[in-house]
Structures are given as structure tokens and as C-alpha cells.
Amino acid sequence: MSWVDWGVVAAYLAWVVWDGIRLSKRTNEVEGYFLASRSLPWWAVGLSVMATQLSAITMVSTTGQGYAEGMKFVQFYFGLPLAMIILSVTAVPFFWRAKVYTAYEYLEKRFDLKTRTLTAFLFLLSRGLACSVVIAAPAVILSIVLGWNLTLTVLAIGAPTALYTVIGGVQAVTWTDVKQMAIIVIGILAAVIVLVLGLPDDVSLGSALHVAGAAGRTQALDFRFDLTERYTIWSGLIGGLFLSLSYFGCDQSQVQRYLTAKSVNEGRQSLFMSAFVKIPLQALILLTGVLMFVFFLFNKGPMLFNRAPLDQVANGPRAAEYQALEQEYDRAFEARRAAAMALATSTSSASETALAETRETFVAADAAVRDVRGRATMLVRGASDSANYADVNYVFPNFVIEHMPMGLVGLIIAAIFAAAMSSIAAELNSLATATVIDVYRRHFKQVASDAHYLAAAKLATAGWAIFACVMALYAAQLGSLIEVVNRFGSYFYGSILGVFVLAIGVKQANGHGAFIGLIAGMTTVWYVATNTRIEFLWLNVVGAVVVTVVGLFVSLVTRTRPSAA
Amino acid sequence: MTQERAAAKPDEGEAGLPRLFLWILIVEAITVAGLYWFGRHFGIS
Numbered sequence: 001m002s003w004v005d006w007g008v009v010a011a012y013l014a015w016v017v018w019d020g021i022r023l024s025k026r027t028n029e030v031e032g033y034f035l036a037s038r039s040l041p042w043w044a045v046g047l048s049v050m051a052t053q054l055s056a057i058t059m060v061s062t063t064g065q066g067y068a069e070g071m072k073f074v075q076f077y078f079g080l081p082l083a084m085i086i087l088s089v090t091a092v093p094f095f096w097r098a099k100v101y102t103a104y105e106y107l108e109k110r111f112d113l114k115t116r117t118l119t120a121f122l123f124l125l126s127r128g129l130a131c132s133v134v135i136a137a138p139a140v141i142l143s144i145v146l147g148w149n150l151t152l153t154v155l156a157i158g159a160p161t162a163l164y165t166v167i168g169g170v171q172a173v174t175w176t177d178v179k180q181m182a183i184i185v186i187g188i189l190a191a192v193i194v195l196v197l198g199l200p201d202d203v204s205l206g207s208a209l210h211v212a213g214a215a216g217r218t219q220a221l222d223f224r225f226d227l228t229e230r231y232t233i234w235s236g237l238i239g240g241l242f243l244s245l246s247y248f249g250c251d252q253s254q255v256q257r258y259l260t261a262k263s264v265n266e267g268r269q270s271l272f273m274s275a276f277v278k279i280p281l282q283a284l285i286l287l288t289g290v291l292m293f294v295f296f297l298f299n300k301g302p303m304l305f306n307r308a309p310l311d312q313v314a315n316g317p318r319a320a321e322y323q324a325l326e327q328e329y330d331r332a333f334e335a336r337r338a339a340a341m342a343l344a345t346s347t348s349s350a351s352e353t354a355l356a357e358t359r360e361t362f363v364a365a366d367a368a369v370r371d372v373r374g375r376a377t378m379l380v381r382g383a384s385d386s387a388n389y390a391d392v393n394y395v396f397p398n399f400v401i402e403h404m405p406m407g408l409v410g411l412i413i414a415a416i417f418a419a420a421m422s423s424i425a426a427e428l429n430s431l432a433t434a435t436v437i438d439v440y441r442r443h444f445k446q447v448a449s450d451a452h453y454l455a456a457a458k459l460a461t462a463g464w465a466i467f468a469c470v471m472a473l474y475a476a477q478l479g480s481l482i483e484v485v486n487r488f489g490s491y492f493y494g495s496i497l498g499v500f501v502l503a504i505g506v507k508q509a510n511g512h513g514a515f516i517g518l519i520a521g522m523t524t525v526w527y528v529a530t531n532t533r534i535e536f537l538w539l540n541v542v543g544a545v546v547v548t549v550v551g552l553f554v555s556l557v558t559r560t561r562p563s564a565a
Numbered sequence: 566m567t568q569e570r571a572a573a574k575p576d577e578g579e580a581g582l583p584r585l586f587l588w589i590l591i592v593e594a595i596t597v598a599g600l601y602w603f604g605r606h607f608g609i610s
Contacts, residue, residue, distance in 0.1 A: 071603070078593070082593075212607065218604050219608055220604045221600060265579075280596055
């Protein structure tokens with residue numbers, strides 16, 4: 001990285017902390033610190049909702065998925081707009097008018113203390129660990145690609161975020177989210193422009209996409225109804241609907257966003273922004289990955305993008321084997337480049353048979369490159385300490401460092417920082433809110449001054465930041481990281497959604513039913529996840545349905561009958 | 566006023582919700598159709 005790029009990243013980090021603190025007002029009151037005194041406009045809250053969901057994992061891992069597997073991951077988001085419609089008439093008005101600080105606080109008003117405490121505990125556990133993954137994912141990748149120290153990279157992401165979140169509370173989080181979202185979108189668009197300009201002169205964008213299509217990268221929709229297939233239109237619509245309902249309706253890191261809105265209506269509008277924009281934005285991010293695939297057809301990239309364990313392999317007993325693979329890769333790449341060029345420049349006037357032959361030649365050449373890369377990956381796994389060695393998350397950072405012009409490298413690295421920090425800040429803020437409101441104030445100190453709770457909130461924010469940074473250092477590389485976070489969430493999300501369905505939608509439900517239903521739901525999800533091949537998105541449906549059915553049954557059995565007298 | 570009653574109270578923004586819901590569904594349908602076309606068009610060269 002040049003000094004200009006370093007300057008851009010440093011300027012971004014300094015500016016985001018200064019700006020976050022500058023725009024925070026009335027943070028000496030608990031309601032101002034946690035809920036911005038319910039004063040924020042819908043567009044700021046809406047951008048904050050999107051920035052919270054879009055982490056650095058999305059930027060790094062989703063582009064990698066687009067590169068490796070094409071557009072099909074976009075189906076994951078098909079249930080989101082439908083969830084926003086449902087939440088705008090259920091969760092938003094209920095939580096906002098109940099004047100609660102956390103979603104779990106509402107559960108005590110509706111059910112009882114044990115249900116509130118258990119759901120708050122599950123949130124703190126899952127979100128606390130997820131926060132460490134959100135820090136670890138970009139830190140591990142940036143430290144390898146840029147040659148930075150991992151601990152310093154974790155601190156470079158975590159410390160400035162903790163600083164403005166501790167001082168400015170939810171207002172600092174929201175106003176920095178707005179600007180970070182702008183940096184992220186500008187960064188992605190800059191990458192798309194550089195990728196398109198990087199195509200050979202005689203290859204148009206349309207021809208390049210036809211080549212990507214021949215390799216199966218442009219196929220976005222899968223209509224098969226197969227519970228063992230990860231991304232289909234049905235798992236996206238149904239499983240994605242349940243996941244989105246749970247994430248945006250029951251997860252404090254999102255609920256707290258729309259509780260800061262000026263009114264119920266502005267809270268709704270903030271969710272509608274995601275309903276309109278989320279799928280096109282995710283499609284753009286995946287398309288960036290597809291364009292990277294095309295870019296690396298014509299511009300030679302390394303055999304493996306994750307260079308971390310390669311020194312160990314090069315100096316080990318299997319070094320000669322690896323070198324032979326590299327030579328094989330060079331030949332396979334040249335053959336694929338020629339085949340891709342032939343396919344991209346084949347005119348529409350060519351006969352169907354000739355076109356089909358050109359396409360088949362390219363598909364075979366692409367399979368040969370994948371085969372060499374696959375064998376190289378297996379070799380690295382066997383010949384180094386990296387048993388979980390994965391490559392997909394390193395494609396985008398490698399492209400940025402090696403192929404983006406000076407200045408734009410800094411902008412994209414700043415955008416990756418922005419994506420990480422916007423999610424981490426919202427998560428730290430919501431973790432602190434649940435810790436203070438649902439645990440400390442409810443269980444330990446029910447009466448105290450605003451200043452006391454404010455001090456506790458700042459201490460809790462700092463404490464969660466330290467926890468997340470320490471856990472991030474231990475987080476292992478586990479394949480595609482965005483799936484790890486989503487899969488982990490799916491173990492709890494559906495069941496917690498079931499509790500809120502009982503609370504808001506089932507009049508007969510009581511505390512015993514909700515509590516036992518929640519335990520039954522989580523047990524069932526755990527059993528299904530460990531004993532069947534059903535994909536993780538469907539676990540949200542399983543959890544929500546089991547909790548609702550069991551919860552209703554137990555509520556009816558345990559309801560207090562009016563005395564005969 | 567109880568919280569349940571407060572939650573049930575309508576607000577001025579609710580009148581326009583059905584039209585917004587329809588727009589969300591239309592935009593999603595167009596986006597999904599666009600993705601389907603993208604896959605079909607570029608998938609067959």
C-alpha cells in the first residue's frame with residue numbers, strides 16, 4: 001500500500017471518531033444515550049439498519065462467493081422485504097409504543113421475568129460471539145493480505161469503534177453509520193468500475209458476462225424444492241423470511257435502530273428502505289464477485305489467494321509437489337484465457353454448433369483450472385497447520401491490493417473498515433443496552449440515578465468491546481465467514497422469533513408456555529441441525545414453529561382457570 | 566392507557582401502508598424477474 005492509501009485509511013479512522021462524537025447530543029441522559037431521545041429521522045435510521053446488517057464479512061466474503069459460485073446467494077435475501085412488511089405492522093408499533101429500551105423488556109410486561117431473562121441471555125451470548133466474528137473476519141484477512149500484525153489489526157478496527165460508541169452512544173452509532181454506508185457504496189462502485197475497465201479492449205461487458213454465464217456464475221435463481229440445498233428461491237423466501245423476521249424483529253441490535261426513530265411511522269419507513277434496496281445492493285455486491293471472476297480469466301491471479309501458509313509449504317517436504325502444481329496452473333490458466341477470449345469474441349453470426357464447441361472448450365478449461373486449485377488447496381491443508389485452509393475470502397482484498405489504482409486502494413480498505421465498524425458499533429451499543437436494562441437494572445440495582453446507569457452503560461460498552469476483541473483473536477477461519485455467522489444465528493433466531501409470535505400474536509399464550517416452548521424449540525433445532533442434512537435457513541422455520549405450537553399447548557394446559565366460587 | 570391499547574391505536578401513517586406494501590412487492594417482483602432474465606440471457610451465449 002502506498003503512503004497515499006495509508007493516508008486515506010488514517011484520515012477515515014480519525015474522521016469517523018471525531019464525527020461520531022461531534023454529532024452526539026444529550027448523551028448525559030439514559031434515554032439519549034440508548035435511544036437518542038427518540039429523535040432520529042427515518043432516513044438516518046434506515047441507513048443505520050442497512051449498515052448494521054452489512055458488515056465487512058458481506059464485502060469480503062460475499063464478493064468471494066460471487067467469484068466462486070456466482071449470483072445464487074442473492075436468494076438468501078428474498079424473504080427480507082416480506083419480513084419488513086410484517087414487522088411494520090407488528091414489532092415496530094408494539095415496541096415503539098410500549099416505550100421499552102429492549103425487545104426483551106417487552107417480554108416481561110407480556111409474560112414473565114424468566115422468559116425475558118432467558119431471551120436476553122441468548123441475545124447476549126449469540127450477539128457477543130457474532131461481534132467477535134465480525135471483527136475477526138476482516139482483521140484476519142487484512143492482516144494476511146497487507147502483512148499487518150493480527151492483534152494490531154483487531155485493535156485498529158475495535159478501538160476507534162469502541163471509542164465513539166462509548167462516548168456518543170446510539171447517536172454516534174447512527175450518524176457514523178450514515179456516512180459509513182456512503183463510503184461502502186462508493187467503494188463497491190469504484191471496484192465495479194475498475195473491474196469493467198480492466199477487461200481486455202476487445203471484450204465488452206456483455207461478452208464478459210456471457211463468459212461468466214458459461215461458467216454458471218450468472219444463474220441467480222434455483223427453483224428446486226430441496227431442503228438439503230443451501231440457497232434456493234424457497235429457502236430464501238421461507239427460511240429467509242423467518243430469519244429476517246427474527247433478526248429485524250427480535251434482535252436488539254436491529255430493534256434498537258427503529259426505537260430511535262421520531263415516530264412509529266418513521267420507524268416503519270426506516271425498515272422500508274431495506275425492503276426496497278437490500279436485494280439490488282446484494283446483487284451488486286455479488287456481481288462485483290462475478291466481474292472479479294471474469295477479470296481473473298484475462299488477468300493472471302495467483303493459484304491460491306490466501307498466501308498465509310504458503311511459505312510453510314514452500315519450505316516443507318512437499319515443496320516440489322507444490323511447484324509442479326504451480327507450473328500446471330500456469331499452463332491451465334493460459335489455456336483457459338485463450339478459451340475465454342475465443343468465447344468472448346465469438347460473434348453472433350457464428351453457427352450454433354461452433355458456438356457450443358467454443359463454450360464447451362471454455363467450460364473444460366475452467367474445470368481444469370478449478371481442479372488444479374482444488375488439489376493445491378488440499379496440498380496446503382495437508383502440508384501446513386491450516387487444516388481449515390480456505391481461499392474464497394481472499395479474492396477481493398487481493399484484487400484491491402494488486403489491481404486497484406493508488407488512492408482507491410485506501411478507499412476500499414476504508415470501506416472494509418467502515419463496513420466492520422458500522423456493524424460492531426451497533427452490536428456493542430445493543431449489547432450494552434441489554435446488559436444494563438435487562439440484567440443490571442432488572443436484577444441488581446432497580447433504583448439509581450441516570451448518571452449511575454450511564455456510567456454502567458459506558459462500562460458495559462467498553463467491556464463488550466474488550467470481550468469481542470479478545471475473542472476475535474481466537475476466532476478460527478471457518479470457510480465462508482458470512483455463513484458461519486448466519487448459521488450460528490439460526491440455532492437461536494427461529495426459537496426467539498417463536499417467543500415474540502406468542503407474545504404479539506397469540507392471546508392465550510402465557511409465561512410458562514413461552515419459556516418451555518423456547519427450550520423445546522432450541523432443543524429441536526439443535527437435534528435437527530446435528531442429525532439431518534436440512535440446510536441452516538430452514539432451522540429458523542423449525543424453531544419458530546416448534547416454539548409457537550409447544551408454547552400454545554403448554555399455555556392452554558397451564559392457564560389459570562377462574563375460581564368456581 | 567394500557568400498552569396493548571396504546572399499541573392498537575392507529576396513527577396517521579397507517580392509511581398509506583397498503584400502497585407502500587404493494588410497491589415493495591412490485592419492486593421485489595421486478596428485481597427477481599430481472600435476476601431471472603440475467604441468468605437466462607447471460608447463461609446462454
